[in-house]
Amino acid sequence: MPAPSSICLLRTSAIGDVTHVVPLVRTLQAAWPQVRLSWIVGKLERRLVGDLPGVDFVTFDKGAGLAGMRAVGEALGGQRFDALLQMQVALRSNLLSLFIKADRRVGYDRARAKDGHGLVVNQRIPARTGEHVLDAMGSFCEPLGLKQTQVRWDIPIPEEAHAWAAEQLPGDTPTLLVSPTSSHTLRNWRPERYAAVIDHAAARGWRVVLVGGPSALERQMADAVLAACQHAPLDLTGKDTLKKMMAMLVRAPMLLTPDSGPMHMGNTVGCKVLGLHAASNPHRSGPYSDRRWCVDKYDDASRKYLGKPASEIPWGSKIEKPGVMDLIGVDEVIERFEACATHLGLG
Template identity: 40%
Template sequence: MVKRIQHHWPQTQITWVIGKIEYQLVRLMPDVDFVVYDKKDGKAGVKRLKATLADTTFDALFVMQVALRANLVSTAIKAKQRIGFDWRRSKELHWLFTNKRVKPRINAHVLDGFMDFADAIGVPQVATPQWNIPLETEAEAWAAKQVAEIGEFAIISPAASKQERNWLPERYAGIIDHMHAKSLPVVLCGGPGELDRRTADAILSHTDQVARNYVGKTSLHQLQALIKHAKLVVAPDTGPTHMATTVGTPVIGLYAHSNPRRTGPYNDLDNVVSVYDECVQEQYNKHWERLPWGTRAKGEHLMERISLHAVIERIDRLLTD
């Protein structure tokens, strides 16, 4: 959405209030004034945000999250137009914090929902989204070195933010062995958190065919640069699925709890392996199209429904294509 505004209205001054982790990925984007806000800072963070932007009244503020916490943060920013979601997508008193709404849209992917904000101020549309996230030269060089040593490879980024959204380690090991048999080395990637490391260790206990283990060893720029070179990426509902789709690397997303039509990798929705539809049908006794958009399936073991065979079949199809 930011790139769209920059393309059509290059003189527009853009300020992006952003989380500290997300900032690490997009911080080199040109012509954007970033203001980092850490939600863990609570009221103190809101106070700093208000002080930072005290001398600015924006022509438009996009309130692009409906959570009450985000709405409260938005009160620290002065703007002539406070644009929020339409009534159908408004939650947690979102409408109280805005004075203008985007046009209604039914069952939109999150990215399309964000594009509605550019529509609201009259920015011309684009045929296809473009991300073009600039990376550090050092990160690009590091990734090129890994490619030179490994050759062609695939990436598995196995850990989501919550254990219940993770696939089974032995099944990840199964697809690693499968791709190894096809002479396609697999590297593991992930963040520095305990769940990421524990998940990687569990996978490594089931296979000795992992070419490299980069879990907790890369910056976001290094990870993105590595993803650019990968033959394909396999991951659950987590950041690297979206990072892959931004650089055109095919990604197989694994979904059970959330609807991939809403939050899946934008350019790779045909490649997802999902059991979401059957899970919500059982839990709510309704087809997903008759449920509120954004309805989540609940349960600690839903990801077990994704079979090893289904993922291998999708991998083989991608490799053949």
């Protein structure tokens, strides 16, 4: 199979998912150094990955509707790609793909396709179940004759971001970052439970830092956590950027978070993730490289809310039910914190 000269990747969101695409970019570049890569990506997500070398980025403003789709087509200048990797199945993304000219249009297998996805692709990735999302993304190179055998991120982090992180987290005191808020609110743990873990870590001599974006939801959660803490953490909620967050994750050995973008950002730089999973399956969407420190209540949630074990429900099912995260106890998270600290030599 001849090497393609140009490939367009379409994955606009979300933060965690675009981190899963980066190893695929690395795989394509390693196999075909001369290939021209274009990536259609969301505005926020571009702030994280938009400086990857060797990739032309085109921003899609999903809030602009059809006009935003036309803008993508205009930005591509009518060029025709050897292949389009259509890695997002939402109706909006399927419509967006119609503004991209490509001979080969690779999409998901039928089981994972929805919202007319099959109408906009002419090849499909292998049908598999039980895959992590990153491995599913990586399989998009298989119809092109490649296999993703290595996972490498190396997302650029500017020196000014490292300098900012060093100012916030000086010295070598071990730091626990707490990113308490997912945009999927039913994945969020109770503020008082975060506070209990924060107080435990602080009592053990750790520096604890509360982080999050500038949204009202994240500010509200941060305030609720702070109100419940006996040992107030450093509150940097809304004060960083995605690149500054990456730099903090490089300096911090541990991150506590529900299933959210920061979970996957932390994983890319080797930060140990204490992931909180009940609404989602950590084996599908948890921190890819190391899930030992996650609290996994997904099977318990499936039995309680769906009446059957997780092994009997469709792979990737979300159990976003009110109260599902209450299945995760404070003692279980503290146990994982202590185990991880011991593993890191910081116990």
